Amino acid sequence: MRADARRNREKVLRAAREAFAEEGADVQMDSVAHRAGVGVGTLYRHFPTKHALMAEIIRQWLAARIAIAEDANAIQDPSVALRFVIHQSAELFYEHAGLRNAFAELHAVDICPAESTALQHSLTAIIQRARVAGVIRENVDVDGFLSLLCGLSAAISAGAPWRCGAEVLAAGLAPSAP
Amino acid sequence: MRADARRNREKVLRAAREAFAEEGADVQMDSVAHRAGVGVGTLYRHFPTKHALMAEIIRQWLAARIAIAEDANAIQDPSVALRFVIHQSAELFYEHAGLRNAFAELHAVDICPAESTALQHSLTAIIQRARVAGVIRENVDVDGFLSLLCGLSAAISAGAPWRCGAEVLAAGLAPSAP
DNA sequence: GACGATACGGAACCGTGGTTCCGCTTGTCA
DNA sequence: TGACAAGCGGAACCACGGTTCCGTATCGTC
Secondary structure (H helix, E strand, O other): OOHHHHHHHHHHHHHHHHHHHHHOOOOOHHHHHHHHOOOHHHHHHHOOOHHHHHHHHHHHHHHHHHHHHHHHHOOOOHHHHHHHHHHHHHHHHHHOHHHHHHHOOOOHHHHOHHHHHHHHHHHHHHHHHHHHHOOOOOOOOHHHHHHHHHHHHHHHHOOOOHHHHHHHHHHHHOOOOO | OOHHHHHHHHHHHHHHHHHHHHHOOOOOHHHHHHHHOOOHHHHHHHOOOHHHHHHHHHHHHHHHHHHHHHHHHOOOOHHHHHHHHHHHHHHHHHHOHHHHHHHOOOOHHHHOHHHHHHHHHHHHHHHHHHHHHOOOOOOOOHHHHHHHHHHHHHHHHOOOOHHHHHHHHHHHHOOOOO
16 A cells, blocks of 8 residues: 555544544535545545445444453453443543544444454453442343443533543442442 | 314324434435325425424423423422432433434534423422432532433433433432442 | 556536425315 | 315425546656
């Protein structure tokens, strides 16, 4: 791949992230191209369709979430690990608040099955450890946890301060007092 | 208004709710018309644009939420009132899970300012009472609460069991132990 | 520095889907 | 029951936006 092509690919991805975040999933390709300072033709050279461009952004986004989950799994204390995932995720959600709104309707599982599975796998370990240690309420499984994270993401995109959202979720997940 | 016109208006609204819930905000008007068993012309007789149709659905949705908030305000115990709003809202979110996904990108405030204000007003009273009674964490204000409800809605749309989501939020909102 | 391959820009194309228009039907009222 | 207004259906219209295409520019190599 030629050097300028690689440069342009990066410019396009950066612009697309920005554009999707600011204008939602229905930004025009022209707008993305303009932000990137390239022509539409260049967009289509790197990504055959708009959908492919969106998929790549989502893939990178999932990769960041997987990284967080894996970092958490390196933490010994299950309770600390759980809190770590929640807080780090909340911060990530805050940094990319716009993307959440843009891609809310899309099902990541359909678009990036591999990454989705990896994320779920990593989170399963965290939940499992928390369950054994008794630091998470009984009726929350991995799917429930993923949904709640999804909710956290929405809350933060809606304007909730991310630390506050994280605290509420973390506190709410603790097993109810006997 | 003629009787058949009134009937059709109802049919259209029902069909639109169903269509938006199932297919998202970008359902075609033709699809809504087909579900309602009327022609597109009839749609446009009752709602001048697609946007107007969506606005009416959102208005009814906000009305339901306002009703819940007002019911809660009739409850004496601030703690019970807070839990009531959360649980009732969660159930409503569950019943109309699809709509949330469809309209996530839209800002209700811009579309139905009056209803949005009314909802915010009702919730303010609930939060205020909870604050005075010391049954809600200090760093959550009305806006934060609205955002968290928005998050709850997203979590439920994402598949979290609504009772579970409500319990987590209710527990998480309690002031942290000293 | 010249040549071939690779990449770029952006005007033009075309399908999709919101909206309009008008001839026909149906409800309402005297 | 007849007349008129109100409402209906759906084909046709048209703007928008994703995608293609090709002449031009740039890169990398000899």
